[in-house]
Amino acid sequence: MSTLANARDVLRLLARLQRDLTVTDVAGALDLPKSSVSRTLSMMAEYGFLDRDPVSRAYRPGELVMEASYHFRASRSTASLLEEELAKLVADIGYTGYVDVLDGAESLVLHMRIGTVGALQAYTPAGTRAPAYASSMGRALLARLDDAQVLRLVDARLEQATGSAPRTPGELVSSLARVRADGWESSRGEFVPNVAGISAAVVDGETGQVFGIGIALPAPELRHENEARFGRAVRDAARRVGKRIGDPYWLRYVAE
Structure with missing residues (x-):
């Protein structure tokens, strides 16, 4: 394996573990000889990709990586990255897509992109709110x-549930556990009758804001044979953004 490929894998390992790494850590994780790992890490430190702690002798992201990350974050917001992914997602799947943000107990539409297939009888433009x-x-x-934060937010609002939306705190907590495991969620005919949706979310580490990306389609067109495919497509769009912004959930997430 080339030195460049090794360096790439070291940076990926740093991003996934989010802690300083020793030669032993890297050798074990990448299944490489310690001598090879030591040379790679020393070279990465020499060129500014890594810094080495003078006491622990472990490696962390270097000045060059941190500077590049700073400039990237300064010029690209989480919402704009999601909008780029949404454009590709809608072009691929064909249905209308959305980028939302969590605002209290509501989801707020930030961006809508009209699809090319289907015939939604209703759409939700930017500024539309819905019970989360x-x-x-x-x-x-x-x-x-x-879960504690969620239950403080939704309070008694579950009494307004329609369609297949959770009707009790227990049902809501159970559905959220499934979302955390799968990386995406689906719905059918809830806030907007006869409309189905598939969505995933990322967290901006600097602001703490939670953003979502998803598609909407006529409920009859969300079938068993395409639901998982759409779910993976939406999840992967969120995961790409999550990894770019350093979202811990997506850095740790391992797809089945």
Whole structure:
């Protein structure tokens, strides 16, 4: 394996583990000889990709990596990255897509991109709000909070549930656990009758805001044979953004 490929894998390992790494850590994780790992890490430190702690002798991201990350984050917001992914997602799947943000107990539409297939009888333009528990988008957003936070937010609003939306705190907590495991959520005919949705979410580490990305389609067109495929496509779009912004959930996530 080339030195460049080794360096790439070291940076990926740093991003996934989010801690300083020793030669032993890297050798074990990448199944490489310690001598080879030591040379790679020393070279990466020499060129500014890594820094070495003078006491522990472990390696962390270097000045060059941190500077590049700073400039990237300064010029690219989480929402704009999601909008780019949404454009590709809608072009691939064909249905209308959305980028939302969690605002209290509601999901707020930031961006809508019209699809090329299907015939939605209703659409939700930027500025539209919905109870977060009552849609795939909202539950994807809520799943990025802990259960105690969620239950403080939704309070008695579950009494307004429609369609297949959770009707009790227990049902909501159970659905959020599934979202955290799968990486995506689906809904059918909840806040908007006869409309289905599939969504996933990311957290901006600097602001703490939770953003979602998803598609909407006529409920009859979300079938067993395409639901998992759409779910993976939405999840992967969120995961790409999550990894780029350093979202711990997506850095740790391992797809089945």
